[in-house]
Structures are given as structure tokens and as C-alpha cells.
Amino acid sequence: MNDAYAVELRDVVKQFGDVIAVNHVSLQIKDGEFFSLLGPSGCGKTTTLRMIAGFEMPTSGAIFIHGEQQGYRPPNKRPVNTVFQNYALFPHMTVAENIAFGMEMRQVPKDEIQRRVDEALAMVRLAGMGNRKPKQLSGGQQQRIALARALVNRPEVLLLDEPLGALDLKLRKAMQIELKALQEEVGITFIYVTHDQEEALTMSDRIAVMNNGVVHQVGDPESIYEHPADRFVADFIGETNFIPVRVVSLSPEIVVALDTGQQVVAGWAEEGLSVGDKAVLSIRPEKMDLLEPKEMPKSPSQQMAYVKGKVTHLVYVGADTRHTVVLGDGSEIVVRLQNSYIGEEPWEIGEETIVTWNAAHARILKE
Ligand SMILES: Nc1ncnc2c1ncn2[C@@H]1O[C@H](COP(=O)(O)OP(=O)(O)OP(=O)(O)O)[C@@H](O)[C@H]1O
């Protein structure tokens, strides 16, 4: 038996009539990993999860759990458990009865049920709350009961479909940290569906970014954010400037020309681009700086890319301020500068400025 991966999808397709919900997806999820499926509404996250759980069958392709092909095996015969977005606790039952429900059905001995319920409650830090009814608990506590109910079955893999979706922002952030800590503690493989990129970055060991049923990139949070593979990923994760360019050279150095004719170097180019192609230079707003024209070095290094512009908008967002700069060709760049207020005069609307960045941080992507 090949048990190298907790869950493996090989070239999985799911079609509903004309809709291709999941389009040739292959994934390899390691044992004990916190793995997220991230993407916009309708991209196929839930469908992927439901196929792993056995609630849907792939149109083609195969799903393996710990090396075993699942085929038509029904959900209750798979070593997985699912926590759905709308976790339905039974309102008339106590917390303990809710958690015990599955085990009662399977006729697990009474004393073992008791022990495992207590264990599960301790795991989600709700020891002693077994006698309450769900409505006597906060939203976050109810969510943790739903988790306890899934964990009590000791699944090898836990599938979670937007489990924090119903919670307010503050509780959601607190639960993200708790859930991640819990996952590390129990060592169960988590496959976590979310459309919230910050949530995925905060919690995951690795993330698969999906759109229209296709996986665009799989990687750890830092590589997804710092090295987006294509324009979709760069745009979906965080904020990105896309500056229209034309490819001038791809080796030995990557050089592109802006619409103003100015040439700048870049650190990386997407595969499949050729000299002469139209493309976009992609760079994060926090990777840029603003210089006054008089601060511009006489002979800037090759690594220092720069363009002239004028400050047109300032939006104060607490820790930093978003500066919109319009370039000579009318295109706009957003630059985020930290509000450290150390020796820096704030920029004012209408000021001439020079936007600079380290060329290594710029990525050339297909349009
Ligand atoms: N049972 C079904 N019958 C027909 N189409 C379906 C069915 N289930 C899902 N779809 C379609 O498949 C696509 C993917 O749906 P899915 O629920 O997997 O998206 P999702 O990424 O989970 O989105 P959301 O973030 O909104 O939950 C959508 O276009 C959806 O309309």
C-alpha cells in the first residue's frame, strides 16, 4: 500500500451537466498537513471536498486516501469526517448528546462514549460544558462543538468547508488561531475550504489556489504571496499593481518597456512569454517606495527600478497609507507606506514623485 499521502487526487474532473465544476485537478496532501483550498465563489472548492468525502463521485480521475483508491465507497466507509459551513447542532439535545450522537448510532459502549465526549470537549477547550444546550453557547462555542463532534470519531482526515464563515471578524480571527493550534495538537490532516485569502495565509501549511475548477498554484503561504505563478493568483491574493509593459528581453536579464518607453528590469517572468509580447509587471504596493525628485541618485543601480508620477490620492488605513500615483501614460500605481512618522514628511496630493522598487520584486506575467 502506498501511504505517502493522506489524500491524493489524480486528474479529477467533475461535471454537472454543462458545468465543469472541477477541471483536471491533481493534488497531493501530506499526512498531518493543514491544507487549504482557496478561491472565489463557484471555483469548485466544495465540490472537491465533497468528492473526497464521498458525497459526490468524480466524472473521471481517481481519489486515494492513504494510498487506497476510494472508488464508489460511501461517505461512512471513508476515514474522513466533514465539518460543514452550516454546522447543524440538534437544539433539543445537550452538547454532550450532540457529540455522542454518531457513537450512539454505532452502538459504542456507554463508558467509552462518556470518555471520548470528555476528551473531545477538552480538546476544543469546552470541558464542563457538556450539559448545556446549544443555544446557551456563543457562536464560536457552537462552532467548536461542531468540531468536537467531528473529532470524536477520530478521523484520519478532517474536511472543513468554511467552518468559520458564520462568525464575526474578531471571533473568526481568534478561532483561526485556536483551530490551527488544535490541528497541530491532534496531528490530524485538515483539508480546509475558504474564500478568505487572509484566513488561508494565516492557517495553512500549504494552499491550493483555484479558479473556474482549475488549480492555479499550490504552495506554502509565503511562496503563494511572494511568488504568485500567474495573474489570477497575484490578483486574488493580496493587493497587486499591474503595470502594462512589453517584453524587451528575457535573457540574460528580464527587461520590459513601460508605455512611456522607459525600460526596467524584473526578477522573474512567467513561462511562455516571448520577446515582443504584451505583458504586465506585477508588484506589491508594500514593495515600493516614493522619492522626491531631488532625492533621486545620479546613477541609480541596475536593481533600482523607477518611474515618475504624481500623487493623486491618499487613503489613511491605520498602520499604513495607500498612495495612488498616476504615471505619464495615465496608468496608476498604489504604494503603501508605513505610518512610522520617523523623519518622513507626509506626501501631499499633487506632488511630483518618483516611484521606486527593487527590480527583483517585480514579476512579469501574461496579461
Ligand atoms: N449539484 C450541482 N448541480 C449543478 N451544478 C453544481 C452543483 N454543485 C455545484 N455546482 C456548480 O459547480 C461549480 C462549483 O461549485 P462549488 O460549490 O464547488 O463552488 P465553491 O468554490 O464551493 O463556491 P462557494 O465559495 O460559493 O461555496 C459552480 O458553478 C456551481 O454552480
Ligand SMILES: [Mg+2]
Ligand atoms: Mg462552497
